[in-house]
Amino acid sequence: MIEDAHFLNYELDYSRSRLLASLNNLTDEQANWRPSPKSNSITSILFHIARQDDFTISIHLAPQTQLFISGGWADKIGLPKSADHGAAFAKTPDGSWPSELGWTFTSLEDPVNKVTLKAILEYAEATRQMTKRLLETATPEILRRPIEDGSPRHKGWDVAKHIGAFAMHESHHQGQIDYLKGLRTQLVPA
DSSP states (O other): OOHHHHHHHHHHHHHHHHHHHHTTTOOHHHHHOOSSTTSOOHHHHHHHHHHHHHHHIIIIISOOOOHHHHTTHHHHHTOOOOGGGGGTTSOOTTSOOOGGGSSSOOTTTOGGGGSOHHHHHHHHHHHHHHHHHHHHHOOHHHHTOBOOSSOGGGTTOBHHHHHHHHHHHHHHHHHHHHHHHHIIIIISOO
8 A cells, every 4th residue: 555545544433433433323313303494404414525525426436336336335225217317427507517416405395314323333334445445456556646637626626635524624624513412412302
């Protein structure tokens, strides 16, 4: 394994272990709770983290069908079938990404809130293990390949930097999860 990949796997392991510690002893009811109808739940944030990993790896590190599709995760998680699942790599005609990526679920129509925390965590673990396996065989050329997805945010980024951002992305959302968990478990009676 090359040194960059080893460091990236270390960072991914560290951020995931911190996230899992935050979720310790959380019930499905607590994970699906929203402080308001337009707020995210812990479960929907976790789904977003897993979808981001799956989507990014499947496009940039090792082009392949996303685990969400190839692994039948929509069925395993309990999400409804969507026409978007077949267009997993394409933006919609209006330039937005398909809602199945976990970015555009509306608060009232969010199917993630009807699934268990365990199912979302199993999908998140599957995507993370896929990333780690692919990193073990990634060559320096693959890791240095530029990201060319049209996003101004990714200008000048390579695959290694994009994967490295996963840990930061997860930590950012962990703060949201910790806040929601605190609200639900401390301020709102069960």
